[in-house]
Amino acid sequence: xxxxxxxxxxxxxxxxxxxxxxxxxxxxxxxxxxxxxxxxxxxxxxxxxxxxxxxxxxxxxxxxxxxxxxxxxxxxxxxxxxxxxxxxxxxxxxxxxxxxxxxxxxxxxxxxxxxxxxxxxxxxxxxxxxxxxxxxx
Numbered sequence: 127x128x129x130x131x132x133x134x135x136x137x138x139x140x141x142x143x144x145x146x147x148x149x150x151x152x153x154x155x156x157x158x159x160x161x162x163x164x165x166x167x168x169x170x171x172x173x174x175x176x177x178x179x180x181x182x183x184x185x186x187x188x189x190x191x192x193x194x195x196x197x198x199x200x201x202x203x204x205x206x207x208x209x210x211x212x213x214x215x216x217x218x219x220x221x222x223x224x225x226x227x228x229x230x231x232x233x234x235x236x237x238x239x240x241x242x243x244x245x246x247x248x249x250x251x252x253x254x255x256x257x258x259x260x261x262x263x
Contacts, residue, residue, distance in 0.1 A: 128156040167192045178255055179204075198258070203251050206262040225261075227251060237261060 129151040136147040168191070171177055176188050181198045197207040205224035213219040225233050227250075234242045239261070242248045247257065254261075 128159065164192055178252070181258070184256060204254050204258045204262075206258065208262065223262075225251075225254070230254075233261075 129149070132149045132151055136149045140146050167177055171188060171192055176183055177192070178184075179198065180188075180193055181196050182188060182193055198205065203224045203226050205222060207220050207222050210219040210221055230248075231243050234240055234248075242261075246253070248254050
């Protein structure tokens, strides 16, 4: 993704100036940018003692370090890795599915739970997080 951003910027530069650019990207640069999420979570864990968007909450315990997220997203929107058709023989037959606010109503209808659309226990991503296993399992 980071390389693509650099390439697109170089293409825009070429469009405006007529001059090309050489684009390089180190893997370390990309990884360091992605580390900010775990750093943010570590700072929140140090302050609060728990992280609501991780599957350990509310029934598990948190140690001194950010736990592994397992199949969860850990980004504030309920998300999980789901098996797709053919998963028994295809190691790539999985999809990561995140339910964002704008998709909640359609998701409820698709899984046969239209009553969750107006249920206060599911009214926001924050409210839905404790119920994550109800709709992903």
